């Protein structure tokens with residue numbers, strides 16, 4: 497189900513609890529909500545569960561024009577720090593903020609079937625994942 501985007505700074509600043517395999521509905525809602533904002537509106541490329549009001553470690557992001565889900569992502573390795581600017585649907589669009597990201601990250605996570613995976617991401621996809629993982633720590637741009 498497409499959910500409303502949370503902009504309340506208190507709700508967005510909490511650390512997400514670990515997701516469990518009972519959180520399939522959260523992932524499904526996140527998938528539907530990001531699909532709407534990416535494919536229909538073209539205004540968002542990634543979301544964390546707290547952006548739809550659920551304080552669980554689940555993220556969704558666009559990778560090769562497909563929406564991917566990760567439960568409990570952990571960055572195992574990072575390389576190539578750079579400075580960039582980002583905005584977020586949970587903030588007014590004009591407020592692009594300075595951030596630091598890594599060009600290449602190795603991530604351990606549970607996939608949509610709750611299977612453990614380890615994968616390396618680069619470039620824009622890596623940037624989106626880092627942005628969404630910050631949300632899980634209550635870190636806003």
Ligand SMILES: CSCC[C@H](NC=O)C(=O)O
Pocket residue numbers: 539540541542543544547582583584585586623624627628631
């Ligand atoms: C390039 S990282 C920016 C990601 C951002 N998503 C919000 O959590 C968005 O604008 O979709």
